[in-house]
Amino acid sequence: MDDADLLTAAADRLAELAARTPPGRWERAGLLASRPEVVARTPDAGSEHVAEARAATVEWITTVSPALAGPLAAWLRSAAAAPVPEAVAVARVVLGGVHPSR
Numbered sequence: 640m641d642d643a644d645l646l647t648a649a650a651d652r653l654a655e656l657a658a659r660t661p662p663g664r665w666e667r668a669g670l671l672a673s674r675p676e677v678v679a680r681t682p683d684a685g686s687e688h689v690a691e692a693r694a695a696t697v698e699w700i701t702t703v704s705p706a707l708a709g710p711l712a713a714w715l716r717s718a719a720a721a722p723v724p725e726a727v728a729v730a731r732v733v734l735g736g737v738h739p740s741r
Contacts, residue, residue, distance in 0.1 A: 642722035642730075649730035650712040650719075657708030661687040665704035667697050677701055 640648070661679035668678040675697040677690040692700050711729075718726035 642727050643719040645730045645734070646715045646719040646722060646726055649733040650715040652733055653708040653712040653715070657705040657712075660705045661689055662705055664706070665689060665701045667692075667701055679704075 661681060663679045663681040665677055665679050668676040670676065671688075671691045674691045675694060676688060677692055677697060677700050679687045679689050681687060690700055715726055715730055715733075
């Protein structure tokens, strides 16, 4: 797998994950058993419990929500035309540490 294929595969993976994850604005809600709850406020005005977090990680989870998948996947796809090391590093993480064959 060359770098361009790696970037495209990572973009596809992000799109796949986002498609099966609650959309909308993820936010910190009340407490669930003394831990912050992460809730997705969906576009249809509904809500869905997403996660129970630790105080130190709740902001990370709400920031790196499925809303980031589209722009990040687009960046990875555009980087596939002329791969840069930073994009390749992100792709490897998205794909669970997959390293291209050299």
